[in-house]
Amino acid sequence: AQTVTQSQPEMSVQEAETVTLSCTYDTSESDYYLFWYKQPPSRQMILVIRQEAYKQQNATENRFSVNFQKAAKSFSLKISDSQLGDAAMYFCAYRRYTGNQFYFGTGTSLTVIP
Amino acid sequence: DTAVSQTPKYLVTQMGNDKSIKCEQNLGHDTMYWYKQDSKKFLKIMFSYNNKELIINETVPNRFSPKSPDKAHLNLHINSLELGDSAVYFCASSQKGRDRGLLNTEAFFGQGTRLTVV
Numbered sequence: 001a002q003t004v005t006q007s008q009p010e011m012s013v014q015e016a017e018t019v020t021l022s023c024t025y026d027t028s029e030s031d032y033y034l035f036w037y038k039q040p041p042s043r044q045m046i047l048v049i050r051q052e053a054y055k056q057q058n059a060t061e062n063r064f065s066v067n068f069q070k071a072a073k074s075f076s077l078k079i080s081d082s083q084l085g086d087a088a089m090y091f092c093a094y095r096r097y098t099g100n101q102f103y104f105g106t107g108t109s110l111t112v113i114p
Numbered sequence: 115d116t117a118v119s120q121t122p123k124y125l126v127t128q129m130g131n132d133k134s135i136k137c138e139q140n141l142g143h144d145t146m147y148w149y150k151q152d153s154k155k156f157l158k159i160m161f162s163y164n165n166k167e168l169i170i171n172e173t174v175p176n177r178f179s180p181k182s183p184d185k186a187h188l189n190l191h192i193n194s195l196e197l198g199d200s201a202v203y204f205c206a207s208s209q210k211g212r213d214r215g216l217l218n219t220e221a222f223f224g225q226g227t228r229l230t231v232v
Contacts, residue, residue, distance in 0.1 A: 039155075042225075043226045043228075044223070045206075045223035050219065050220055091157065093221070095208075095220075100145045100162055100164055100170070101159065101170060102159075102206075102208070106156055109155075
């Protein structure tokens with residue numbers, strides 16, 4: 001079974017600084033999708049960034065970027081120039097190409113210090 | 115237009131009652147899900163339906179019964195509510211993941227229903 005591990009239950013970052021959230025996963029598949037979701041206090045689940053396993057280039061979305069290491073099964077999220085609005089729970093998720101199920105990590109709570 | 119909408123947003127009820135949460139998606143997705151998020155924020159899959167057919171049924175008390183009248187709707191009915199059922203329940207939907215380069219392969223979530231059993 002696929003598992004997704006987020007080893008950092010809590011992280012904090014100074015405003016305007018950079019922070020990296022870790023995620024590792026276990027799979028025997030070669031094709032799959034990876035995602036980072038943000039859940040602010042409003043509790044809405046918001047997609048931050050997605051990565052397809054066949055793409056070697058790391059995905060970026062404005063201040064958010066990933067470091068995807070397929071061989072190491074690692075998918076970390078880097079947030080640059082952190083803002084107060086980035087404070088939230090962040091979930092890493094995995095999905096096989098042909099499957100319907102999403103596998104979520106346990107989440108990392110990010111605090112942004114003014 | 116809300117892509118995945120679930121109602122109600124908040125639900126406070128007494129132990130032993132029966133309640134339902136409704137979910138609708140207007141994205142044309144084939145697959146819909148119910149997730150439970152506990153107080154530690156863990157997201158746990160409960161059920162998944164694909165084109166009205168149940169495909170994932172995790173270890174959930176049989177007091178929980180999903181119903182999918184059509185592929186755009188997935189409702190969750192809970193009988194004999196218990197204190198431990200208090201949580202946030204999320205509905206989500208997704209399209210089939212098939213190919214490389216397919217866009218919008220993520221799960222789209224509703225805004226969640228906070229259920230409090232007193």
